[in-house]
Amino acid sequence: DAGITQSPRHKVTETGTPVTLRCHQTENHRYMYWYRQDPGHGLRLIHYSYGVKDTDKGEVSDGYSVSRSKTEDFLLTLESATSSQTSVYFCAISEGMAPLRDYGYTFGSGTRLTVV
Amino acid sequence: KNQVEQSPQSLIILEGKNCTLQCNYTVSPFSNLRWYKQDTGRGPVSLTIMTFSENTKSNGRYTATLDADTKQSSLHITASQLSDSASYICVVSGMYTGGFKTIFGAGTRLFVKA
Numbered sequence: 001d002a003g004i005t006q007s008p009r010h011k012v013t014e015t016g017t018p019v020t021l022r023c024h025q026t027e028n029h030r031y032m033y034w035y036r037q038d039p040g041h042g043l044r045l046i047h048y049s050y051g052v053k054d055t056d057k058g059e060v061s062d063g064y065s066v067s068r069s070k071t072e073d074f075l076l077t078l079e080s081a082t083s084s085q086t087s088v089y090f091c092a093i094s095e096g097m098a099p100l101r102d103y104g105y106t107f108g109s110g111t112r113l114t115v116v
Numbered sequence: 117k118n119q120v121e122q123s124p125q126s127l128i129i130l131e132g133k134n135c136t137l138q139c140n141y142t143v144s145p146f147s148n149l150r151w152y153k154q155d156t157g158r159g160p161v162s163l164t165i166m167t168f169s170e171n172t173k174s175n176g177r178y179t180a181t182l183d184a185d186t187k188q189s190s191l192h193i194t195a196s197q198l199s200d201s202a203s204y205i206c207v208v209s210g211m212y213t214g215g216f217k218t219i220f221g222a223g224t225r226l227f228v229k230a
Contacts, residue, residue: 035220042120042205042220043160090159104150107159 003027006091006108013115019078021111023091025071032074033092033105034058034066043090049074050097081115088112119143120208120221128227133196137224139189139206146210151180151191154203154223163191163204193226201228 004025013019023032031050035043035058045058047066055066063085065077078085089111096103123138141149146168152160164173164180166189173180177194193200206221 040222042207042222044220045218092159104162104165105160107161109157109159 004091004093004106004108006089006111008111009109010112011114013081013113015082015115016080019081019113021076021089021091021113023074023076023108025074025093027093027095027106028071029093029095029106030071031094031097031103032068033094034064034074034076035090035092036060036087037090037110038087046076046089078113081113083115086113086115119212120206120219122204122206122221122224124224125222126225126227128229129196131196131198131228131230135193135196135226137191137193137204137206137226139191139208139221141187141189141206141208141210141219143187143208143210143212143219146184146187146208147216148209149180149182149189150207150209151178151189152205152207154205156202160205196226196228198228198230201226 007022033048034046037043044060046064049055049068067075091108092105094103094105119142121140129135148167150165151163153163154160163178164175166173166182168184171182179192182189203223203225205223209218
């Protein structure tokens with residue numbers, strides 16, 4: 001997806017280990033988001049950022065932390081991975097606050113994380 | 117109760133046929149509604165966006181309609197192609213319990229067969 005890349009694309013990790021997912025954008029957008037996608041559920045917001053060092057929790061933030069030290073990078077960390085965190089993780093960016101008109105999301109291609 | 121419900125969960129159609137996907141939502145006041153297409157292994161890509169004052173929006177063979185009174189939206193796909201095989205996600209932004217939010221539906225998985 002143009003302007004936004006996620007790494008790694010796939011990862012398998014063991015329960016209890018820390019994991020960091022990276023999102024990198026080249027669009028210079030202010031807002032960045034981390035979502036998780038699970039079968040039978042819509043995308044659910046984990047954390048979002050509205051500027052460098054400015055972050056806030058979403059609806060499913062327990063067990064996750066984020067950091068944004070540069071405009072272009074937004075990191076998602078699972079401090080101690082659990083099997084319930086097996087999911088596909090999507091990063092998204094938007095020029096303005098996405099719920100407002102004209103500010104749609106641009107999504108990355110996702111990271112498939114498996115916790116065994 | 118899900119705040120954005122989509123139906124059907126999955127759908128199989130023959131290439132060249134039309135189909136309609138449904139989205140019901142519970143939010144008031146309503147800000148905007150988007151439809152996204154998500155190919156397997158990729159992130160969602162925006163198809164259409166409508167505000168409360170709009171009742172139809174087209175993007176090529178995709179036409180979205182909105183009835184704000186009944187809180188329903190439809191995505192109509194005309195003359196389907198194999199490349200239309202994907203998940204289609206309805207996304208609604210507005211005032212939910214707890215504040216202003218964007219809620220994603222679980223999606224409709226469309227399979228187009230030759």
